Amino acid sequence: MTRAQPPRPGYTTALVRGLRKRCPRCGEGDIFRGWYTMNESCDRCELEYEAGEGDTWAFMYLSTGGITGLFIVVMLLIRPATMQIGQGVVALAALVLIVGTLPRRKGTAIALDYLTRRARRDAGKS
Numbered sequence: 580m581t582r583a584q585p586p587r588p589g590y591t592t593a594l595v596r597g598l599r600k601r602c603p604r605c606g607e608g609d610i611f612r613g614w615y616t617m618n619e620s621c622d623r624c625e626l627e628y629e630a631g632e633g634d635t636w637a638f639m640y641l642s643t644g645g646i647t648g649l650f651i652v653v654m655l656l657i658r659p660a661t662m663q664i665g666q667g668v669v670a671l672a673a674l675v676l677i678v679g680t681l682p683r684r685k686g687t688a689i690a691l692d693y694l695t696r697r698a699r700r701d702a703g704k705s
């Protein structure tokens with residue numbers, strides 16, 4: 580049985596919901612059931628989170644690359660007293676940030692995927 584569809588969220592609302600690891604369409608269902616274990620769909624509105632396999636990979640690669648690039652710039656700007664310690668601190672900080680933001684980046688990627696699919700569907704209707 581299909582449930583009633585929630586009202587369509589705006590772009591910012593959907594993205595904020597994804598960032599908060601919530602369903603981008605209804606804002607109520609959890610995207611994850613563990614730290615990084617995803618639910619296949621929203622338990623409230625039945626939105627399929629990853630309708631196409633690999634639809635969120637580009638955003639995940641680009642955001643990981645962006646964070647890595649940021650830390651490369653930091654490594655070029657910081658002049659630590661001991662280079663090995665400086666590199667170790669920057670590498671550890673980068674690893675913590677890349678891994679620590681995984682669920683929120685994935686939630687944002689799912690929101691972007693939802694908005695893209697919705698826009699494609701809308702374009703097909705007109």
Ligand SMILES: [Zn+2]
Nearest residue numbers: 602605621624
């Ligand atoms: Zn939902």
